[in-house]
Amino acid sequence: MIATTSSTDDTTTPAPGAGGPRKSFQWRGLFNPSPIAHLLNKLGLGFFVPYVRLAAGDEPQKQVRQILIDILLPGLAMCLFFAFWAVCAKHVKTDSTRIPTPAETWSAWQGMQAFAADQAVKESEFGDKMEKLAAVWDKQAQAAKDAGDAAKAAASAERAESYRSKEYAGPPTFYHQIGTSLITVTIGFIAATLIAIPLGILCGLNRYFFIALNPLVQIFKPVSPLAWLPIVFVFVTALYDPPASSHLFGRAMFISAGTVTLCSLWPTLINTAFGVAGIDKDHLNVARVLKLSWFKQLTSIILPSALPLIFTGLRLSLGVGWMVLIAADMLAQNPGLGKFVWDTFQNGSTESMAQIVVAVFAIGIIGFFLDRIMFALQRLVTFEDRAI
Amino acid sequence: MAILNIRNAGKSFGFGALKQDILSNLNLSINEGEFLAIVGPSGVGKTTLINLLVGLLQPDTGSVEFEGKPITGPSQERALVFQTYALLPWFTVKQNVLLAVSQVHRHLSRAEQSAHADRYIEMVNLSHASFKRPSELSGGMRQRVSVARALAMNPKVLLLDEPLGALDALTRATLQDEFVNIWKTARTTMVLVTNDPEEALLTADRVIPLRPGPPSTLGPEFLVPFDRPRRDPAIRESAEFIDLRVQITDYLRASMPRLSADDEAYAFPDLSPPPVVKPTGWRAKVRKLLAHFPEESDPT
Structure with a gap:
């Protein structure tokens, strides 16, 4: 009964997938x-x-x-x-602001691009101006040197140098903010990886270690980034005193990055632990029969076999990290996308709402690309089906 | 001269009320250079027995001795060919063999180790596949890699734990002959654990049945007096050969649980499958439409 039904169906509508695998041969x-x-x-x-x-x-x-x-x-x-x-x-509005239309959002995006281009021009103009001033002082220094006045020459050279080292202090553009966010999330993610993978391997290898650590992991895993932030703040402020000149690697960046670390290390830790614990018993017996050293066992059996799951964890971690980063940026005042959204929101106009929507899309698209990169890496390290 | 000795050994799993003796009262001495086969049906503790010989498990009672000394753990002198091949899927054939070679022959240079690995890959006729990964090989080829890996350790004893269990009959026959050839060339002591009396008789000097329990124990030995190769019908279909096979099979069957007379007359209940309802109306249309769009494998 079943057979006849399917065969009549086949004659009327041939299944398009039927010829698939045959193709690769000829x-x-x-x-x-x-x-x-x-x-x-x-x-x-x-x-x-x-x-x-x-x-x-x-x-x-x-x-x-x-x-x-x-x-x-x-x-x-x-x-x-x-x-x-x-x-x-059209319909959602408050006294002061409303949801921007798609067209407004598009023009806000173009405005942001124009602003960035304008800033780039201004920055290069500023650089030229400083260079000109520095050149004047260089000349004076040379003149003083020729006249034999070493003290004046040194002072002039210092002036020239100070002009050259001046940085343009204009407001950060959208691209700068994206850059800052990417750097911050990278720092946080790398720190999380460096903590989570070794701990995960230990948890996977040693049952007692896992039992000891498990309650801590389970309790800290669901903690919101907003709760971690003050604690990270205290740590960073106590331990890190940034050089005054550095704009980029300020405290705020490390507070954000630390928060990202604390929130994103759990998926990697747990997946690594399960990956390592789930190694084929026969593979471990191979290691025992061959009497592999601990290090050789780690590099030739444990890591390769856990790698697919480790990368699954890393992919999840980066996703969490990127999500957490925006909130951390807002609170830590790290000049990335989160701060941009918050500052713009405080601004309050419809124009700034449109900029926020642009930021939302940017955050989503960047997150998507980060995920794709991790996905490709994950695919590349995943070996074909196991023997048997 | 005995290279491996089992004296009154027993092994049980579980604790307290759940404790079950798997093997008990094992006595066996394996001579240096012989080809021994241990035959038993599934689930009687064959793998446990071989793990005792390898040193992956320790006996609860009695002792297992290698060259007169009790076995306390695995040793590179007793190589094991796993039932599941246990090849590392992220390594190529060569790398799998090299892992063992570099571990056992540390004093050799890299080039010498590589040549050593190649020699054993050649011995199992896999030189052409030396750079393939296990997933690209057939079951028989994988098992040959596993044999090459074990042989490359130059062990004094080669233990084979149901190595052909997952292979088809023709591949089994080829590999059985290959085992005999390898045994002749490499001149190691070989212990083959199998569930097939015929396989044991085709390869080994001596066949010992593992009588099903629980607890299982080793039965009387059967000496195999035929010249090799034994695949020749003149030997294989001779009265002596068949008689020996029947003796071993009968010995094993005698202690296996059998269906009682009542069980054999089991009547199937009078059931028929429910009628197939062919979708009609809009459901059929949707199905027909969907048939145009095959499900592509979605990578995400």
Whole structure:
């Protein structure tokens, strides 16, 4: 009964997927798309696979259909979203401000770009001006030296140097803020990785260590970044005294980064521990029979076998870290995207609301790319199916 | 001369009321250079027995001795071929073998170690696949890598724990012959644990059944008087060979739990599968539409 039903269905609508795997053996098209498709899938760029297959002439109808689905369905959802946004912009308002329309947001984005370009011009002009002033003092220093007045020459040279070292003190542009945020999250994420992976390996290897540490992990894991921040603040203020000249690596940056560390180390720690604890018993027996040293066991068996899960943890951690960073930036007054959002919100106009929406999109898109990068790394370290 | 000795050894798992004796009263002496096979059905403790010989497990009673000294742990002189191959999937064939070589032959230079590994990969006829990873190999090839890894350690005893259990009949036959050839060339003591009496008779000098328990224990030895190779029908289908196989099988079957007469007459209940309801109306249309869009493997 079941068999006849499916066979009649097959004759009327042939299953498009049926001819798939056969293709790789005898390819008669322009080029063999399978290796490229495999690579794209591996890098998390599966979206582009139908285009490659189409270019190779592999079942064009099927590829066009897939491409249409890939474009039309998200496009439809996007349109609905913009419509909803437009409606909100029309109706949601307070006394002082309202939700900006998509068009306002777009022009705010262009305004931010223009501002950044303008600042870049001003910065280079400032540099030229300082260089000119410095040149004047250089000349004076040379003149004094020729006249044999060493003290005056030294003083003039110092003046010249002070002009050259002056930095442009204009307001940070959106790009600077993105840069600051990326640097901060990188510092925090690297610190979290350096703490979480060794601890995770210890937890995975030693049951007693895991039992000892588990309650602490479980209690601190759900703590909000906002609660960690004051504690990190005290630590950073007590332990780190930044040089007055440094704009970038100030206390605020390390407070933000520390908060990111404390919130993002847990997924890596837990995944590493499970990855290490879940090693195939036979692989450990191999190590025992071969009498591998502890270090060799770590590098040739434990780490390779736990790597896929470690990277899963790292990917989750970076996601958490990026999310936490915005909140930490706001409170720590680290001049990144979070501070930008908060300061702009305090500003209160509709124009500044539009800038906030731009920031929201920027945060989302950057987070997406960070996730893609981690995904590609994760795919690259994941070995093919285990033996047996 | 005995290289391995088991004296009155026993092993149990669990504690208290749940304690179960898996093996008891084991007595065995394995001669240097012989090919010994231990035969038993699934789940009687064959792997436990071989783990005692390797040193991965310690006996609860009695002792297991290697060259006259009690075994306290694994040693590079007793190599094990795992039932599940236990190859490291992130290493190539060569790297898997080299891991063992670099561990056992530390005094050799890198080039010598590499040559040593190549020699044993050659011995199991895998030179052409030396740079492949285990996932790219068939089951039989994987098991050969595992054998090469064990042999490259130049062990005094090679222990094979049901090495052919997961392979098809033709590959099994090839590898059985290869084991015999390897035993002839490498001249090590070999202990093959298997669930197939025929496999044991085709390869070993001596076959010892592991009588199902619990607790299981070793039975009387069966000497195999045939010349190798034994795959020749003149030997394989001779009355003596068949007789020996029947004796071993009967010995094992005698102590296995069997279905009682009542169980054999089990009647299936009178059931029929529910009718298949073919979707009609809009459901059928949606299904038909969806058939146009095959589910692509989504990497995310």
